[in-house]
Amino acid sequence: MTDKNQAMTDTHYNFAYLDEQTKRMIRRALLKGLAIPGYQVPFASREMPMPYGWGTGGVQVSAAVLTPEDRMKVIDQGADDTTNAVSIRKFFERTAGVDTTERTAEATVIQTRHRIPETELTEDQILVYQVPIPEPLRFLEPRETETRKMHALEEYGLMHVKLYEDIARHGNIATAYAYPVKVEGRYVMDPSPIPKFDNPKMEMAAIQLFGAGREQRIYAVPPYTRVVSLDFEDYPFEPSKADHACDLCGAQNSYLDEVIVDDAGGRMFVCSDTDFCTTRRDGGHVGRLGAPGTEDAA
Amino acid sequence: MYVAVKGGERAIDNAHAWLAEERRGSPDIAELTVPQIREQLALAVNRVMAEGSLFDPDLAALAIKQARGDLIEAIFLIRAYRTTLPRLGVSTPVDTGEMACDRRISATFKDVPGGQVLGPTFDYTHRLLDFKLAAEGETPTAPQAPAQGEPTPRVTDYLNRDGLIQPEPASDTTPPDLTREPMEFPANRALRLQSLTRGDEGFVLGMAYSTQRGYARNHPFVGELRIGTVPVEMDVPELGFAVGIGEITLTECESVNQFTGSKTEPPQFTRGYGLVFGQSERKAISMALVDRALRWKELGEDNVGAPAQDAEFVLSHADNIQASGFLEHIKLPHYVDFQSELELIRRIRAEAQAAQAQEAAE
Amino acid sequence: MASQILDGGFSDVPVQSARAFRAALSAMARPGRVYDISGAMPPAPLSPAAGSLLLTLADPGTPVFLAGAHDTPELRAWLIFHTGVPIAPREEAAFAVGTWTELLPLEPYRKGTPEYPDRSATLIVEVATLAASGARLTGPGIETARMLSLPELEPFRRNAALFPRGLDFYFTAGARLAALPRTTKVEAA
Numbered sequence: 001m002t003d004k005n006q007a008m009t010d011t012h013y014n015f016a017y018l019d020e021q022t023k024r025m026i027r028r029a030l031l032k033g034l035a036i037p038g039y040q041v042p043f044a045s046r047e048m049p050m051p052y053g054w055g056t057g058g059v060q061v062s063a064a065v066l067t068p069e070d071r072m073k074v075i076d077q078g079a080d081d082t083t084n085a086v087s088i089r090k091f092f093e094r095t096a097g098v099d100t101t102e103r104t105a106e107a108t109v110i111q112t113r114h115r116i117p118e119t120e121l122t123e124d125q126i127l128v129y130q131v132p133i134p135e136p137l138r139f140l141e142p143r144e145t146e147t148r149k150m151h152a153l154e155e156y157g158l159m160h161v162k163l164y165e166d167i168a169r170h171g172n173i174a175t176a177y178a179y180p181v182k183v184e185g186r187y188v189m190d191p192s193p194i195p196k197f198d199n200p201k202m203e204m205a206a207i208q209l210f211g212a213g214r215e216q217r218i219y220a221v222p223p224y225t226r227v228v229s230l231d232f233e234d235y236p237f238e239p240s241k242a243d244h245a246c247d248l249c250g251a252q253n254s255y256l257d258e259v260i261v262d263d264a265g266g267r268m269f270v271c272s273d274t275d276f277c278t279t280r281r282d283g284g285h286v287g288r289l290g291a292p293g294t295e296d297a298a
Numbered sequence: 299m300y301v302a303v304k305g306g307e308r309a310i311d312n313a314h315a316w317l318a319e320e321r322r323g324s325p326d327i328a329e330l331t332v333p334q335i336r337e338q339l340a341l342a343v344n345r346v347m348a349e350g351s352l353f354d355p356d357l358a359a360l361a362i363k364q365a366r367g368d369l370i371e372a373i374f375l376i377r378a379y380r381t382t383l384p385r386l387g388v389s390t391p392v393d394t395g396e397m398a399c400d401r402r403i404s405a406t407f408k409d410v411p412g413g414q415v416l417g418p419t420f421d422y423t424h425r426l427l428d429f430k431l432a433a434e435g436e437t438p439t440a441p442q443a444p445a446q447g448e449p450t451p452r453v454t455d456y457l458n459r460d461g462l463i464q465p466e467p468a469s470d471t472t473p474p475d476l477t478r479e480p481m482e483f484p485a486n487r488a489l490r491l492q493s494l495t496r497g498d499e500g501f502v503l504g505m506a507y508s509t510q511r512g513y514a515r516n517h518p519f520v521g522e523l524r525i526g527t528v529p530v531e532m533d534v535p536e537l538g539f540a541v542g543i544g545e546i547t548l549t550e551c552e553s554v555n556q557f558t559g560s561k562t563e564p565p566q567f568t569r570g571y572g573l574v575f576g577q578s579e580r581k582a583i584s585m586a587l588v589d590r591a592l593r594w595k596e597l598g599e600d601n602v603g604a605p606a607q608d609a610e611f612v613l614s615h616a617d618n619i620q621a622s623g624f625l626e627h628i629k630l631p632h633y634v635d636f637q638s639e640l641e642l643i644r645r646i647r648a649e650a651q652a653a654q655a656q657e658a659a660e
Numbered sequence: 661m662a663s664q665i666l667d668g669g670f671s672d673v674p675v676q677s678a679r680a681f682r683a684a685l686s687a688m689a690r691p692g693r694v695y696d697i698s699g700a701m702p703p704a705p706l707s708p709a710a711g712s713l714l715l716t717l718a719d720p721g722t723p724v725f726l727a728g729a730h731d732t733p734e735l736r737a738w739l740i741f742h743t744g745v746p747i748a749p750r751e752e753a754a755f756a757v758g759t760w761t762e763l764l765p766l767e768p769y770r771k772g773t774p775e776y777p778d779r780s781a782t783l784i785v786e787v788a789t790l791a792a793s794g795a796r797l798t799g800p801g802i803e804t805a806r807m808l809s810l811p812e813l814e815p816f817r818r819n820a821a822l823f824p825r826g827l828d829f830y831f832t833a834g835a836r837l838a839a840l841p842r843t844t845k846v847e848a849a
Contacts, residue, residue, distance in 0.1 A: 015674035052623030176638035
């Protein structure tokens with residue numbers, strides 16, 4: 001029993017948890033993903049010590065990418081202090097011993113769920129997305145054998161029909177997040193469930209890597225790659241957000257969370273990107289309800 | 299004034315501490331030991347080993363203890379542990395024909411060489427709560443018989459000899475490994491069987507049951523069900539021969555299914571196959587039925603559109619670790635996506651109301 | 661000879677392969693930009709860059725083709741000892757390594773299928789030097805244009821025309837490397 005007990009201590013696990021053979025397999029998939037932007041590379045995802053659907057794909061990609069010199073940031077819903085972000089950050093502190101940060105500008109590897117940071121990313125950064133359903137056509141055609149053919153033949157008519165039916169029924173494209181994009185004029189890709197507000201940011205200087213653990217897919221977008229949100233000439237794509245400024249930092253151009261503050265349904269709007277908001281407040285920006293530079297105006 | 303809906307590190311630590319306390323339960327009650335679970339909850343241990351894909355009764359018992367008896371959680375613990383283990387080698391295929399059977403029955407013959415051996419089964423127990431078990435200290439003993447030295451012949455071999463059942467040719471090709479390569483469709487039979495043997499018992503049971511109720515009915519009989527131990531051997535290149543590294547308990551089920559024949563083939567029985575770690579016979583029989591249903595194409599049958607015939611449907615949804623993880627992830631915050639939908643629906647409603655108002659005004 | 665085979669691998673595998681991979685990843689993400697990559701000291705004629713790349717990416721699941729002068733008993737033994745790769749002909753290779761002329765022709769290498777374009781070979785081209793001159797590169801990973809010394813232009817143009825199928829290339833010199841994925845358009849500067 002002593003051997004088994006030892007096997008469960010942190011020191012017994014490899015750098016960044018995964019064994020080297022698993023990392024090699026993931027690394028090869030990442031390189032092919034970069035070489036074929038937007039194409040979903042199958043990979044033999046491993047069981048991780050957190051549940052499928054909770055970021056196992058992103059965690060495996062980060063584990064394969066991290067070096068001891070990296071400084072890592074983990075966000076969920078744009079926030080560093082959401083429980084799952086805290087849990088994943090702790091996992092890498094324990095298993096890879098890397099430094100972590102909440103500052104977007106200081107991070108070299110950022111793992112995210114559902115948001116792209118507001119601060120423009122640079123060439124020295126890698127953004128790793130957690131992806132639940134990597135196949136943009138999945139809800140139109142549940143069969144992998146069929147969707148694979150559709151990607152091979154570049155047959156994306158079904159997607160346009162769906163978007164057009166939305167317009168016929170609602171007068172708008174009724175997709176607010178996980179809004180499909182076309183990468184470098186070839187593959188239709190799921191940007192992960194980011195709000196469509198974030199779509200235009202995907203043409204960026206940083207490397208974007210996507211990991212879907214349960215669905216066993218990895219894909220990538222190299223820097224400066226064309227990423228176009230699908231639309232129609234008469235119904236152009238519009239990134240949208242709440243029509244307010246942040247009540248804490250006053251930002252006009254950041255994605256906002258709507259927070260219900262009292263029983264009467266009173267509400268406030270605050271930046272979903274907590275680092276962006278904090279940095280602005282530290283810099284003296286004040287919103288309708290905020291105080292400058294204070295730790296959470298709670 | 300800013301309502302902090304976001305948890306933090308301390309919230310997580312506190313939740314873990316509370317969980318540990320709840321797991322232990324009342325300190326007035328003696329703590330369960332891992333050997334107690336291994337010995338007295340052996341069928342739970344078997345299920346955890348089967349769906350966790352790791353034969354280690356001690357670790358499975360530990361996982362059950364840690365998971366507070368939640369077997370899917372225990373299976374998850376075992377899977378996550380298993381994936382970190384280095385792969386030192388590959389065993390030679392186990393020979394279930396050499397099994398030392400504790401239980402062995404055939405529904406297709408009244409008697410068979412080797413005999414019908416009921417073994418430790420619930421089958422003919424009356425399901426009456428046994429209140430004597432509530433009192434402690436009982437050590438029941440069963441009558442003993444000398445072990446049969448001979449290997450038990452397989453029932454389907456008798457049918458095979460007469461050409462009455464479709465043969466399953468032996469093959470030396472290395473099967474794909476579900477735990478090392480991504481699932482790929484169409485999946486061959488080896489891959490399907492791997493997926494089924496670690497699939498959720500309830501899911502595989504439900505799929506099998508659906509075939510019995512007419513969704514791709516395949517008229518199964520339990521040709522043979524056997525439970526017992528088999529030796530596991532590994533080739534050691536330095537020695538040039540295989541050495542025994544231990545033994546494992548397996549449940550094997552071969553179903554015998556009707557086949558009407560085709561233009562080119564005379565009528566013949568066909569089979570479905572189930573093989574599961576430990577004593578797990580409900581799962582093994584279910585697996586055999588679903589395996590048989592998934593073979594419609596190679597046996598030249600019609601696809602009647604039944605769920606159990608749809609390999610992509612069955613295999614994509616059989617794994618309870620994938621399923622429960624994704625199901626439960628909707629507990630995670632989704633407020634960013636919800637916010638984007640909120641704005642969209644407000645906008646669509648506003649546009650619709652404006653249009654109505656304009657109509658009314660005209 | 662025996663010690664030459666056992667030596668020259670990574671002394672700290674998880675950390676050195678993580679650093680080497682970061683170089684390989686950055687290079688593939690930014691075609692034509694030159695990165696340092698080190699850690700391996702393979703037997704000649706394999707460069708430290710190519711050796712580090714293979715130690716980082718190759719294993720028993722990835723057949724390797726050794727082209728021409730790179731197919732020496734020492735190099736085979738070194739590679740097999742450190743990575744467990746099967747040595748294979750061009751048609752089966754996941755990775756191929758050698759000089760440009762010895763790697764040719766490109767036709768036999770696996771280029772993936774329309775359904776699985778990722779099932780294609782990666783060629784590691786050993787060159788004397790890597791310079792920001794010669795060919796003009798554009799495409800994903802490149803903001804405007806980047807220059808890189810390439811042995812030829814036409815084969816890379818033909819390869820890019822196969823997209824999404826195609827081969828991907830690393831160029832290695834000493835302890836430096838650059839990449840040219842199938843997406844990159846090349847033209848004379």
